Amino acid sequence: MQNVVSKLDAVIQKYHGKKGALIPLMQEVQDLEGYLSHNTMQYLSEQTNVPVAEIFGVATFYSMFRLKAQGRHVIRICKGTACHVSGANGILYSLRENLQLEPGEETTTDGNFTLVEVACLGCCSLAPVIMIDDQTFGTLTPEAIPSILDKFAFAGDTV
Amino acid sequence: MSNVVVKVGVASCGLAAGAGDVFSRVQEYISEQKLDISLVKTACIGMCFEEPIVALSGMDAGTIIMGKVTADSIIESLDDYLAGNPIRQRVILAEKGDAIHNELLANQKRIVLRNCGVINPESLPDYEATGGYTALRIALEMEREDIITTIKDSGLRGRGGAGFSTGMKWGFAFNAVGDKKYVVCNADEGDPGAFMDRSVLEGDPHSILEGMAIGAFAMGADEGYIYCRAEYPLAIKHLKIAIADAEQKGYLGNNILGTDFSFDLHIKEGAGAFVCGEETALMASIEGKRGMPTIRPPFPAESGLWGKPTNINNVETWANISWIINNGADAYKQYGTEKSTGTKVFALAGKIKNSGLIEVPMGVTIRDVIYKVGGGMKTELPFKAVQLGGPSGGCIPEALLDTIVDYDSINKTGAIMGSGGMVVMDQGTCMVDVARFFLNFTQNESCGKCTFCRIGTRRMLEILTNITEGKGKLEDITTLEQLATNIIKGSLCGLGQTAPNPVLTTLKYFRDEYLAHIEEKRCPAGVCTSLLRYEIDPEKCIGCTACARKCPVNCISGSVKQVHNIDQDLCIKCGACYSTCKFGAVKKG
Incomplete structure (x- = not known):
């Protein structure tokens, strides 16, 4: 914990006194733990004198900010127009099926994957597309999903 | 050092198609063979449908650009090129001589994209x-x-x-x-x-x-x-x-x-x-x-x-x-029309053959963009509509394809030029579903400040969802139109003011599809799953079991050489059986 606090302090220091720094500051803070916990936002508020309500307001407004812990790998499924007309729903169905996610659930029970729907990844010519971490997979079929997920399978203990 | 340059397109689309492997393979090959040539990264030339793309230049043959390159094929092509032999792999553009897509570039005028895919963006x-x-x-x-x-x-x-x-x-x-x-x-x-x-x-x-x-x-x-x-x-x-x-x-x-x-x-x-x-x-x-x-x-x-x-x-x-x-x-001003000068970049996507980025002078027709530059339809199904302007835009039907690309002409159709997204749709696309898709998007992205945008788009989405689920009523269409008018009037920014456009244009040009969903409880394009039913035609089924093996929920019964049957209560309407059957025995309706 002390380790995280000192890293937090270093990030806060980096943006100290810069105008309009709240969003990049929060982005960097989020990178430390993968999400913004209530404690982190509270600490950020104390250190920067920005009201915690404002920090929470920004965190809930932008889709990149996460208030819950994430899986080891983040799967982004593109729900853009080109992907939609090319069968993104079938890909989503296959993903949820293979990850055994209950309706409304985003993170697998072993904590290995988090599934997020995004508006457009800008690779429309490869539709339908998913992105796992920073790798993009295009021209997908539902049948192709299991072998892609296998590449990211977690070998160690469950979390 | 020789003048030969190998340029690999490593923009997002190229990387997703495997350009990273191609780049590393060439890099290895150059050091293995101690070749006196340079290898550089470039970005996207716009022909995303041909990715990964590699350009070779510096020999008498001039610049040659190859598409759908793999880590193996590139080495063969490189050897051919260096030896002065004709390239045996897929050449898409050639400075001297013929190539598959030379004409595609000839129909374009590149001002904004002048350097894209040509220079190294990091240099x-x-x-x-x-x-x-x-x-x-x-x-x-x-x-x-x-x-x-x-x-x-x-x-x-x-x-x-x-x-x-x-x-x-x-x-x-x-x-x-x-x-x-x-x-x-x-x-x-x-x-x-x-x-x-x-x-x-x-x-x-x-x-x-x-x-x-x-x-x-x-x-x-x-x-x-x-x-x-x-x-x-x-x-x-x-x-x-x-x-x-x-x-x-x-x-x-x-x-x-x-x-x-x-x-x-x-x-x-x-x-x-x-x-x-x-x-x-x-x-x-x-x-x-x-x-x-x-x-x-x-x-x-x-x-x-x-x-x-x-x-x-x-x-x-x-x-x-x-x-x-x-x-x-x-x-x-030489390019374009009197009121819309210059060029416009479009992102072609959807059911179009040459998906990717193109830049054309304003004033060309949408038909030419799709058929001359975009190569026409990718699928066997005929053209149905082209969506312009994203969630703020609208769907243009076949009858209006001769509309020219300029701000004012496109506005007259009810769509907008927008930033230049052009998604082509075929007869397999349901226009009510497309309208619902965009409303879902704007409803999610509404910031919530204006009541009409925040709640109005939600009401529209609910109505559209009902229609696609076969629960629509005839008066829903009037309600949609009223809501649309009020959202346009009552929203502060462009998001709300244009959010109803996808619904208004589909109602204007594809009203019969809405009516089919509402009155006949039928989705003509066969997209809306609630209204779909897959059945096996006993006349055509030979009992090959292919569909039953493919079915993700095991709802198809029947033994080898016997007519199969789909359990409608368990069927999730994923269409796997339909696309698997080689005998046309699975019917969608």
């Missing part, structure tokens, strides 16, 4: 070699008013979608009184189906920097921001490199090129909110707040970022500036 000398930063030198010698007049005379209109005169906008910021002014580049390209800005940022970042420096000088700004969406990590990386190089070379920073003009440029990463493409919301976001739009006036030119006069243009607009300064307003 400032590459950009300078194409005449980069000469426009900045010219501009710094000009009177500031003259620069603005040139842009005004060129007829350039904002490429972000609304199409306001760029020169006039610059004039407002120039005339605004203030000790401090800002210029901003809107790179928050959020329309699903549009990726023009990503390609320019990834492929030619210096052209944006140069355009912004010229604009800042003309308007009297000394600081600028590029607001780029965080979903584009490669674009941000290339911009950072470009800014650092330009600062070092004296194109940005203090006393640019020895003059007393100084200009600092920063990158702001977006955090994921579509509404931030709206200029007042974008500025709130740069300031570190929730990105919610504010009432205009005051316009940003009077009171923008931190209350200072601010000018905002989008990526494509900025990318035009240096070309106009170099070549003059008259040269720019």
Whole structure:
């Protein structure tokens, strides 16, 4: 914990006194733990004198900010127009099926994957597309999903 | 060192198609064979459907560009090329002689995309070699008013979608009184189906920097921001490199090129909110707040970022500036129509053969864009509609395909030019489902400030969902139209004002599809799963068991050589049996 606090302090220091720094500051803070916990936002508020309500307001407004812990790998499924007309729903169905996610659930029970729907990844010519971490997979079929997920399978203990 | 250069396209689309492996394979091969040739990275030439793409140049055969390259095929092609033999692999463009897609490029005019996929975007000398930063030198010698007049005379209109005169906008910021002014580049390209800005940022970042420096000088700004969406990590990386190089070379920073003009440029990463493409919301976001739009006036030119006069243009607009300064307003006006001059970049996607980026002079017909430049339909099903302008736009039917590409003609159809996303749809696309898709998007992205946008879009979405589930009533259509009118009137910003467009245009051109869903409980395109039913035709089924093995929920029964049967209660209507059956025995209806 002390380790995280000192890293937090270093990030806060980096943006100290810069105008309009709240969003990049929060982005960097989020990178430390993968999400913004209530404690982190509270600490950020104390250190920067920005009201915690404002920090929470920004965190809930932008889709990149996460208030819950994430899986080891983040799967982004593109729900853009080109992907939609090319069968993104079938890909989503296959993903949820293979990850055994209950309706409304985003993170697998072993904590290995988090599934997020995004508006457009800008690779429309490869539709339908998913992105796992920073790798993009295009021209997908539902049948192709299991072998892609296998590449990211977690070998160690469950979390 | 020989003049032979191997260029591998490694923009986002190329990487997703496997360009990374191709690049490493060539790299290995060069060191194994101790070849005296150079290997460089470039960005996207726009032919995404041919990725990975590699260009070879420097031999007598001239530049040869190959498509659908693999780590194996590239080595064979490279050997052929170096030996002076004809290339046996897929050649898509050739400087000398014929190639599959030579004609596709001939129908285009590339101003904004002039360097994309041609230069190495991480190299400032590459950009300078194409005449980069000469426009900045010219501009710094000009009177500031003259620069603005040139842009005004060129007829350039904002490429972000609304199409306001760029020169006039610059004039407002120039005339605004203030000790401090800002210029901003809107790179928050959020329309699903549009990726023009990503390609320019990834492929030619210096052209944006140069355009912004010229604009800042003309308007009297000394600081600028590029607001780029965080979903584009490669674009941000290339911009950072470009800014650092330009600062070092004296194109940005203090006393640019020895003059007393100084200009600092920063990158702001977006955090994921579509509404931030709206200029007042974008500025709130740069300031570190929730990105919610504010009432205009005051316009940003009077009171923008931190209350200072601010000018905002989008990526494509900025990318035009240096070309106009170099070549003059008259040269720019040669292209396009009287009221919409120059060129427009489109992102072609959906059921079109040549998906990717193209740039055409304004004034060509949409039909030519789709069939001549885009190569026509990819699927066997016939054309149904083309969606222009993303969630703010609309669907144009076959009958209106001869509409020309200019702001005013497209507006008349009920769609908008928008930022340039063009998604082609075939008869297998349900237009009610498409309208529902866009409403779902705008409803999610509404910032919540205006009641009509926040609740009105939700009501519209509910009605559309009911219709696609076969629960629609005839009076729903009237309610949709009333809600649409009120949302347009009662919303502060472009998001709400244009949100009903996808519904209005589909109601206008594809009303019979709505009626089929409502009155006959039938989805003519066979997309809306609640209205779908898959059945096996006993006459045609030979009992091969292929469908039963493919079914993800095991709802197909029947033994070998017996007619199969689908259990309708268990069927999830995924269509796997339909696409698997080789005998046409599975019927969809």
